Amino acid sequence: MKKMDIKIHVNGDWYELAVNSGDRLVDVLRDQLDLTGTKEGCGEGECGACTVNLDGKAVLSCLILAVQVDGCTILTIEGLQRGSELHPLQKAFTSESAIQCGYCTPGMIMSANALIYNEPEPDEDTIRKNLSNNLCRCTGYDRPVKAVLKAAKDMKGDTNV
């Protein structure tokens, strides 16, 4: 497979990488940059576990080729924290008991982060629809929805993507 050079901005730093033309973004994040917080649940764009933020939008990193994101800005779960302090979404997911196994959690949080960036005061219905892109087998969704509601309130529009 042909190797190609790309330059991507991930969690605040630029990386110059040689990638195979068929490498997916999720592979490059996990295998080349060791950002294993982004999870793969299906590889077919159905479960949302691999959701990251790409130029401010929530995208499925298993459906995007690395070569497509040359020059783009990417935020993953590892880049959400502000210094040593947890991001309001991260705080809300722990305080609202919105986590069980935690495998869908990074994807859910990144979906919610893009939502709040684009719509700073989402209502419960909007959040519920938005989180419908992310499958969860443990929590039954109730608490993740409440956590996002709480975080959106706490953030008051102060977002990073």
Added chain:
Amino acid sequence: MFESHIAVGKSLERIDGVEKVTGSAKYATDIRLENMLHAKLIRSPHAHAKVKRIDTSSAEKLPGVRAVATILEVPKVIEYWFSLRTEKKKKQMFLRDNVVRFMGDPVLAIAADDQQTVDKALSLVKVEYEPLPAIYDPFMAMEETDVKIHSRGNIAFKVNKDYGDIQEGLKKADIIIENTYRTSKQKHAALEPFGTCVALYQSNGKLTVYSSTQLPHWSRHYLAGALDLPLNRVRVIKPHTGGSFGGRCGLIHGLEVMCSWLSRQTGRPVRMSFTREEDFIGTETRHPMTIRMKTGATRDGILTATDVDIVSDVGGYGTHYIGVIADCLSTGVGLYKTPNYSFSARAVFTNKSPCGALRGYGNPQMNFAQESQMDIIAEKLRMDPLELRLKNYRELGEIDPVLNEKILSNGLRECLEKGAELSGWEKKRHQWKRYQRSVKATRNRGIGLSIMLHGTGAGKALPDPASATVMINADGSVNLITAAADEGQGNRTVLAQIASETLGIEFEKISVSETDTETTPIDCGTHGSRQAYSGGLAVQAAATEARNQIFAYAVKELGAAEDQLRIKDGVIFEINNPDNKILISDLMRKTQIEDMNVCEQVIGSAAGVAPAMPGYYGAVFAEVEVDTETGEVKVLKLTNAFDVGRAINPDLVKGQIIGGGVMGIGFALTEGLLIEDGRILNSNFSDYRLLRACDVPEIVPIIVESDEPTGPFGAKGIGEGCMVNVASAISNAIYHATGVRLTDLCMTPEAILKGLEER
């Protein structure tokens, strides 16, 4: 009832939350070792065949290919840990032959330097099969004697058990209801796909396996047996796990043993990771069952007899097929005080993907049949279904005839009463019924209920050891050493709470060990809703022993009698003279380091088995709206009350009730693998439909505490039971809404429309 001081009964934040929200929690899929090889399986395209010849010569010539392992030399694990009890049984756990028994059954694996080389190598392998006739229907499998799926025949297990006299019971009945129920092949569909491990066999003869197993210690036994290694040369490390629900109750078919074999050939770490499709087609599912049930009752609504016959579809291999049937028996007989109960069951091999444990074991299947029957009886007798339950459930103080144990705690009545009150049962039951009769409505509402009993742990039915060690450090902090596998439910947090409460040392000062067989004493694992109870008892005993040792030192230090001493928030003090006190940290530093005549660490250990298998109970009230034009069912609300003995962490318990509720709705309405000529048709999340955030109703979780006297601080289980009786409640609600009685799961719009036509 016990009064908590610092940790038990409090909704403390889980100990692994921060790792999980920052992405730093490592799962099996995240483990990478230096010099690691990648492996992948070739799976059978036939549902039943003999492997005649395997030619890997071209593949092996490919640069970068390091090892090949086939089913001709690598054994499959085909039983569960009950078989570890004797050498003879243990030998029968492992099967090595040239037969593939379902479409997707592993044939061989190749390990190479990178994934691309593996893929290329696999394309160069030639496997020659001799197709054999395949059987997909368990009833045909029982009749067909020419086709043997396993050498011992197609019936894996059969059992007949009688309590009382069934004929007498039926004679006494004023009404007898008989129906046949069928349940689906539900998949666990944990978000971390089943099937990732990394195995490393080192030159010193030691095997280390990173596996998401629920049963690290039994998995160590299985690996040691399959690879003929001593137990102390096998180490199983369980990282964070992305959900299990029973499907990791052992090893994954074709995964860990295969990987370990490849690593032993190469001396390098080998990683294998199944795709979601492989998870769907090649790993265990719930046992589909056909349950014929005949139930008799008097005019007054007293159950006189239940006659049940079950055929359980095991698939090509079974591990838990006996336990699952045993669970149908214990939960079926245990729930109601039916004096005459006749139970027969057969577990039958078919050429479909293997079945195993899935949340609830055999209970969700059995409960669907039994609780549907109860609803029909109530209707026939014009009795409130709630009243019928109250008249018949097996109460506190009675003897459970299957377990032969006295019921020491039972909060079922309170579950029913609270659930009825909070759901508005009585009012909705009457109003909605009147509405359906008066109006030609196309959206009919209904409310239904069901109850359940589930055992906590395995009691004496299976080897069910639990152990724990509590070590007090010189600064007063605590290491809790346990092999309790946390799949996400939060049991490590719960065990830390139990340690904290028992010791009188703050929760924040308890650190729970990694789940690693090398450094933890044996634990049966996380199954059967057992960790808060069985694991909790071990932790409580270990912490009590440590506490006694601390007190012995404190007696000398403070010059007070032991019965005058108390611990709270890390301080030991004399109860009638609170100024006579010492910090645990000061005392521990002194005895461990400062006083060179002592230099002893306080270590409390406990090992053993729980004294009982207490039942935990639940009542589900389901409200639905059925569109009679499309057959679609919308669940409007669930009110789910569960008696957990004592909620060590109420937030975590409610999390189970809500999550289990949603899984139960899936079992009722959307979930089931579809199989045509042996091929699974819906092996992805578009076609196998899990509920999404926009699909779920409000779920009201209610905790009832009955204080189980054998449990740690009164605790019992919750993990499985919370999904067990959701489908039956929904089915009963659909009946209330439409008059359509559905006997097959999952309950599709097509089935409802058909029912409406035939009504």
